[in-house]
Amino acid sequence: VPASRIRNFSIVAHIDHGKSTLADQLLRVTQTVSERDMKAQYLDNMDLERERGITIKLQAARMNYNAKDGNTYVLNLIDTPGHVDFSYEVSRSLVACEGALLVVDASQGVEAQTLANIYLALEQDLEIVPVLNKIDLPGAEPDRVKAEVEEAIGLDCSDAVLASAKMGIGIDEILEKIVAIVPPPADNTDRPLRALIFDSYYDAYRGVIVYFRVVDGKVRKGDRVRLMASKKEYDIDELGVLSPTQVPVDELHAGEVGYFAASIKSVEDARVGDTIALASNIPDEPLPGYAEAKPMVFCGLFPTDSEDFENLREALDKLKLNDAALSFEPETSSAMGFGFRCGFLGLLHMEIVQERLEREYDLDLIITAPSVVYRVTLVGGEVIEVDNPSQLPAPQKREQVEEPYIRVDVIAPETYVGAVMELCQSRRGDFKDMRYFTPTRTTIIYELPLAEVVTDFFDQLKSRTRGYASMEYQFIGYRVNELVRLDVMVNGDPVDSLATIVHRDKAYGVGKILVEKLKELIPRQQFKIPVQAAIGSRIIASQQIPALRKDVLAKCYGGDISRKKKLLQKQAKGKKRMKAIGTVDVPQEAFMAVLRLD
Ligand code: GTP
Numbered sequence: 001v002p003a004s005r006i007r008n009f010s011i012v013a014h015i016d017h018g019k020s021t022l023a024d025q026l027l028r029v030t031q032t033v034s035e036r037d038m039k040a041q042y043l044d045n046m047d048l049e050r051e052r053g054i055t056i057k058l059q060a061a062r063m064n065y066n067a068k069d070g071n072t073y074v075l076n077l078i079d080t081p082g083h084v085d086f087s088y089e090v091s092r093s094l095v096a097c098e099g100a101l102l103v104v105d106a107s108q109g110v111e112a113q114t115l116a117n118i119y120l121a122l123e124q125d126l127e128i129v130p131v132l133n134k135i136d137l138p139g140a141e142p143d144r145v146k147a148e149v150e151e152a153i154g155l156d157c158s159d160a161v162l163a164s165a166k167m168g169i170g171i172d173e174i175l176e177k178i179v180a181i182v183p184p185p186a187d188n189t190d191r192p193l194r195a196l197i198f199d200s201y202y203d204a205y206r207g208v209i210v211y212f213r214v215v216d217g218k219v220r221k222g223d224r225v226r227l228m229a230s231k232k233e234y235d236i237d238e239l240g241v242l243s244p245t246q247v248p249v250d251e252l253h254a255g256e257v258g259y260f261a262a263s264i265k266s267v268e269d270a271r272v273g274d275t276i277a278l279a280s281n282i283p284d285e286p287l288p289g290y291a292e293a294k295p296m297v298f299c300g301l302f303p304t305d306s307e308d309f310e311n312l313r314e315a316l317d318k319l320k321l322n323d324a325a326l327s328f329e330p331e332t333s334s335a336m337g338f339g340f341r342c343g344f345l346g347l348l349h350m351e352i353v354q355e356r357l358e359r360e361y362d363l364d365l366i367i368t369a370p371s372v373v374y375r376v377t378l379v380g381g382e383v384i385e386v387d388n389p390s391q392l393p394a395p396q397k398r399e400q401v402e403e404p405y406i407r408v409d410v411i412a413p414e415t416y417v418g419a420v421m422e423l424c425q426s427r428r429g430d431f432k433d434m435r436y437f438t439p440t441r442t443t444i445i446y447e448l449p450l451a452e453v454v455t456d457f458f459d460q461l462k463s464r465t466r467g468y469a470s471m472e473y474q475f476i477g478y479r480v481n482e483l484v485r486l487d488v489m490v491n492g493d494p495v496d497s498l499a500t501i502v503h504r505d506k507a508y509g510v511g512k513i514l515v516e517k518l519k520e521l522i523p524r525q526q527f528k529i530p531v532q533a534a535i536g537s538r539i540i541a542s543q544q545i546p547a548l549r550k551d552v553l554a555k556c557y558g559g560d561i562s563r564k565k566k567l568l569q570k571q572a573k574g575k576k577r578m579k580a581i582g583t584v585d586v587p588q589e590a591f592m593a594v595l596r597l598d
Helices: 019-029 045-053 084-095 112-123 142-153 169-181 304-322 345-361 416-428 458-462 506-521 554-555 562-575 588-595
Strands: 006-013 058-067 073-079 101-106 128-131 194-203 207-217 218-222 224-225 232-235 240-244 246-248 249-252 257-261 275-278 295-304 325-331 337-345 365-367 374-378 383-386 398-412 429-438 441-449 470-479 483-490 501-505 529-536 537-544 577-580 582-587
Touching: 006 019, 006 112, 006 128, 006 169, 019 058, 019 073, 019 101, 019 169, 058 169, 058 240, 058 257, 073 169, 084 112, 084 194, 084 345, 101 112, 101 142, 101 169, 112 128, 112 142, 112 398, 112 470, 128 169, 142 429, 142 441, 232 441, 240 249, 275 483, 295 325, 295 345, 304 325, 304 337, 337 345, 345 365, 365 588, 398 416, 416 429, 416 441, 441 470, 458 529, 483 506, 501 506, 506 529, 506 537, 554 562, 582 588
Parallel strands: 006 073, 006 101, 101 128
Antiparallel strands: 058 073, 194 207, 194 275, 207 257, 218 249, 224 232, 224 275, 240 246, 240 257, 295 337, 295 365, 325 337, 374 383, 374 398, 398 441, 398 470, 429 441, 483 501, 483 529, 529 537, 577 582
16 A cells, blocks of 8 residues: 555544544444444453443554545554553554544543643644544533634634544544545655554463554565664564454555564563664664653552462563563562562552452452652762652651652633642642633643652542543652651551651641551451551550450350351451451551541
């Protein structure tokens, strides 16, 4: 196919605005997928994604479209993951395109996530095709939403497509617009090969499957390729296109999108953003913009049963094959025993990994509260990174502590501006800006410590705005603050996995509420258990868990045996997610107590 007949595009949309439904329609109308196979939505196919209604991993699809001008075009849809944690992957898949469909729910409006991704697309000079979806809904207000898009993005919407992905309205018009508005890729077939990796996944039989866009030159089956960032070389065993199932081909040239397999052992060796070159003809420069994913959030994972340590290691190794952004190393905790300190791109990434470990690998884990990476300058000038609060050096050993800051953009109806500001203010936020798109939609911009957002910020935002707010964040750098380590002692023993780093001004408040929470969460034992919070050697708050007096079975009046059984079962189940610390059983919830102090 000549480059002039190719169009590469992605779809930018907020969760639930109809991206998958629209993608399905495009595949159906272009007869890429038969009606029979259409039952399952094609683009997001991980169980977890389906269940939570989010798109985590991106995929691609190649369609042949017979346009009204009589020509047949190859349309490559490159999907983007829909969450901030994966914004680097979003940026790479956008770079692989010349255009994007901006899909906005006509009954809702512009959301924070849409804005962030459309700005990424505009930065890459992509042509944008605005689409107002769900016009079949009685509540659809296309004119209001058009005005909103124009105001918020500065994009002319007079020609926006009015569509209903669900009813199949406007699909032909969208396909025509893609051909007309999205530019064809540059025809750089004469240059040395440079292809951009925009996704990869691990396949147990063929090794890593690499999804890429050829930018310059061409690539053939059997070619020896070099990945310029990882500096590794491989022979291409299989080359193909995604229609949307993998179909082998012999050659792909500049402008085309495809996949290859080359017995690569781990996605770490073929990272998103890396440049594929021919080993025999290495170009002077790789494609711009490669960056290694950097974990922002850390937590400890400990098997409730210490026998499971090796199983946990194996499970993490397996997940890592398919997730270059996941990092982990063994951690030994005096209270918890052996486990792993794991790093994630963000909170969603963390939840996904935890859930997969528990579901797919059937592991019972104790997960410690998430922490960010602190930068500590020691006396003498050495700078170290601390991702585990219990490792924060004592005050006399350090000069300063810096913590990561993010810029948060919240979009909310005007009526909730007060609630949003109150929340940001209580999380040590610095107000930056506020803008009104329309009377009903406001952007509020704050700079906040990341540590204050990895707790329950998002849940709080949703509940304080009755679900109407959306948010987006971006790392902006490190700042010095007065931070201290708050230690927790249970029954006189320090529990390293309960330690947290807090701002000095908040330390007393946090300590007081934390010990109260722990008193509620830690079950009574046969003896009294003191629970204390301390900064250094100074106890700042303390509570006492009273001794257990009643026998549990006494409640059953000795009569009903089945009831007795049930009660014992219930207890056994509750025990599963507990960790014996000294002589005290501490439940999973206690490790998360620090996250829910409001
Ligand atoms: P993520 O995969 O979570 O990013 O969501 P998405 O943007 O892909 O949305 P999806 O296509 O899954 O659609 C979300 C919901 O909106 C589903 O219940 C769809 O059936 C519904 N939906 C999509 N398009 C339309 C439409 O044109 N009209 C109506 N009424 N509903 C639609």
